[in-house]
Amino acid sequence: TAPLSEVDPEIAQALADELGRQRGTLEMIASENFVPRAILEAQGSVLTNKYAEGYPGRRYYGGCEFVDVAENLAIERAKALFGADHANVQPHAGAQANVAVMTAFLKPGDKLMGLSLAHGGHLTHGMKLNHSGKFYEVAAYEVDPETGLIDMKKVREVALAEKPDMIVAGWSAYPRELDFAAFREIADEVGAILWVDMAHFAGLVAAGLHANPVPYADVVTTTVHKTLAGPRSGLILCKEEHKKKINSGVFPGQQGGPLMHVIAAKAIAFKIAGTEDFAEQQRRTVEGARIIADRLTANDVADAGVSVLTGGTDVHLILVDLRNSELDGKQAEDLLHQAGITVNRNAVPNDPRPPMVTSGLRIGTPALASRGFGEAEFRETAEIIAETLKPGADIDALSARVAKLAADFPLYEGLEDW
Ligand code: PLP
Numbered sequence: 001t002a003p004l005s006e007v008d009p010e011i012a013q014a015l016a017d018e019l020g021r022q023r024g025t026l027e028m029i030a031s032e033n034f035v036p037r038a039i040l041e042a043q044g045s046v047l048t049n050k051y052a053e054g055y056p057g058r059r060y061y062g063g064c065e066f067v068d069v070a071e072n073l074a075i076e077r078a079k080a081l082f083g084a085d086h087a088n089v090q091p092h093a094g095a096q097a098n099v100a101v102m103t104a105f106l107k108p109g110d111k112l113m114g115l116s117l118a119h120g121g122h123l124t125h126g127m128k129l130n131h132s133g134k135f136y137e138v139a140a141y142e143v144d145p146e147t148g149l150i151d152m153k154k155v156r157e158v159a160l161a162e163k164p165d166m167i168v169a170g171w172s173a174y175p176r177e178l179d180f181a182a183f184r185e186i187a188d189e190v191g192a193i194l195w196v197d198m199a200h201f202a203g204l205v206a207a208g209l210h211a212n213p214v215p216y217a218d219v220v221t222t223t224v225h226k227t228l229a230g231p232r233s234g235l236i237l238c239k240e241e242h243k244k245k246i247n248s249g250v251f252p253g254q255q256g257g258p259l260m261h262v263i264a265a266k267a268i269a270f271k272i273a274g275t276e277d278f279a280e281q282q283r284r285t286v287e288g289a290r291i292i293a294d295r296l297t298a299n300d301v302a303d304a305g306v307s308v309l310t311g312g313t314d315v316h317l318i319l320v321d322l323r324n325s326e327l328d329g330k331q332a333e334d335l336l337h338q339a340g341i342t343v344n345r346n347a348v349p350n351d352p353r354p355p356m357v358t359s360g361l362r363i364g365t366p367a368l369a370s371r372g373f374g375e376a377e378f379r380e381t382a383e384i385i386a387e388t389l390k391p392g393a394d395i396d397a398l399s400a401r402v403a404k405l406a407a408d409f410p411l412y413e414g415l416e417d418w
Contacts, residue, residue: 019415022411022412023410023411023412024403024406025340025341025342026340026341026342026368026402026405026406027342027368027371028341028342028363028364028365028367028381029344029364029367030173030316030363030366031172031226031364032225032364032367033227033229033367033370034370034411034412035230035231036229036272037418038268038272039230039231039265039269040418041418042265042268043231043262043265045264046261047067047070047264048261050063050064050067052064052067052068052257052258053251053257054251055071055247055251056068056071067260070260070263070267071090071258073267074087074089074267075089077270077271078235078270079237080274081270081274082205084214084220084238085238085239085240085243086237086238086239086240086243086246087236087237088236088238088246088247088250089263089266090251091235091255092234092255092259092262093223093232093233094122094124094197094221094222094223095123095124095234096234096250096254096255097221097222097223097234097235098125098221098234099124099131099132099254100253100255101221101236101246102136102166103249103253103254104246104248104249105165105245105249106135106136106165108136109136110136110165111162111163111166112125112126112137112138112164112166113138113139113141113158113159113162113166113167113192114141114167115140115141115142115143115168115169115170115171115174116140116142118347118349118351119140119142119143119174119349120171120172120319121170121171121172122170122172122197122199124197125168125197126138126140139158139162141155142154142349143174143349145350147310148309148310148319148349149310150174150176150178150179152179152182152183152186155182155183155186156182156186156189159186159187159189159190159192163191164192165192165193166193166194166195167183167186167187167190167193169183169195169196169197169213169217170195170196170197170198170199170200170221171197172199172200173317173319174319175289175308175309175310175314175315176310176314177201177210177315178211178213180196180213181216183216184216194216195217195219195220195221196213196216196217196220196221197220197221198220198221198222199221199223199226200226200227200315200316200317201315201316202222202223202227202228203227203228203229203273203285204227204282204285204286206228206273206282207273207278207281207283208279209279209282209286210315218238218242219237219239220237220238221235221237222234222237223235224266224269226366227282227285227316228269229273229281230265230266230268230269230272230273231262231265231269233259233266235266236250281370282369284374284375284378285316285366285369286314286315286316286365287378288365288368288369288373288375288378289313289315289317289318289364289365290312291375291378291379292318292365292378292382293308293312294312294382295382295383295386296308296318296320296382296389297312298386300390304325304326304389305322305324305325306320306321306322306324306325306386307321308320309348309349309360316364316365317362317363317364317365318362318363319363320332320360320361321348322360322361322389323348323351323352325389326391328345328353328358329357329358329359329361330345330356332345332361333345333361335389336361336385336388339384339388339402340403340406341388341402343362343363344361345357345358345360345361345362346361346362347359348360363385365378371409371411372409373405373409377408380405384401384402
């Protein structure tokens with residue numbers, strides 16, 4: 001019963017410092033968010049103590065009657081939220097959900113075709129050091145070098161030439177909507193399974209701001225912690241015919257005991273994601289990204305060699321192109337960090353600079369929208385970013401403006417006393 005501060009003061013201090021960092025800076029990493037208090041509570045609950053291998057009603061351990069309630073709620077809410085026949089809510093994270101899908105549909109040596117990592121794909125879509133690239137043959141499609149867009153004619157050409165067993169449509173760094181109907185047609189033409197990884201944009205789908213891939217795909221995976229604003233974890237949705245395969249791909253395919261405290265938190269996240277408040281937050285997320293994209297395509301930043309890939313955004317993130325700027329991705333990330341804005345550097349397609357440096361930035365709005373930012377605050381944020389990326393920026397003055405925004409939108413008020 002001793003509190004954390006007594007049991008382990010060093011870890012208690014790290015937690016307190018991290019809370020201070022989150023409160024005092026502007027979090028603009030596109031894959032991050034702030035979870036509501038209810039989700040922190042569920043994740044810090046006694047459900048962490050429970051072993052529950054198996055599925056609700058069919059467990060390999062006794063005493064699962066209450067965790068079954070939580071898992072059934074998570075399943076039913078996920079199905080309703082996305083209109084899916086089946087949901088598996090057990091993946092510990094997005095990468096685990098993706099491994100489970102590959103385990104379910106592919107044999108080692110089968111061919112997976114995904115968006116190249118260097119063009120915005122994810123590690124789990126066939127990168128050579130990842131499970132996906134080690135156990136399967138890989139074919140990659142890319143974005144068009146001129147427009148930065150995925151050209152479905154070229155995707156079809158790659159698919160016809162490579163004859164993949166599975167095609168994955170999804171991204172970690174791409175600012176536009178995918179054409180799921182065209183992916184479906186191509187998958188059917190070559191006899192491939194269509195897997196959509198909506199990890200980044202699932203929150204927009206839940207809010208009706210982005211096309212829903214569920215009707216088109218054989219299987220859909222997502223993380224729950226990005227735009228969906230839930231606990232760090234994964235989710236798989238699929239058609240009824242694939243239910244058995246998917247469940248056994250997760251357990252016993254590649255996981256043991258599910259994290260029941262996280263599954264309870266997922267149930268809460270799916271409940272919240274069905275509300276009008278959540279939809280409104282997602283609308284601010286998308287509007288904020290558009291405001292920043294507009295500001296970073298204005299003449300004064302263009303004069304500094306800064307532009308935006310594809311000329312704008314349809315989603316919650318902007319990809320800044322610094323190929324013509326004096327700043328590289330690392331320098332730009334560091335300057336924004338000094339100003340109090342957290343982003344990550346990101347390679348642009350065919351990046352001339354090395355991967356640890358890059359010529360781009362990925363900037364996202366989900367966390368600030370969760371914090372309450374609306375049009376006025378995103379305009380001010382856009383202005384601060386634009387000024388930081390121009391030569392001769394007064395970083396002290398800009399960081400004072402960041403501090404004011406952060407102070408005006410308090411985060412986790414009273415958390416110390418919860
Ligand atoms: N899929 C996509 C498209 C992602 O962007 C990510 C995370 O960045 C993942 C999967 C993996 O999620 P996790 O980090 O939870 O394993």
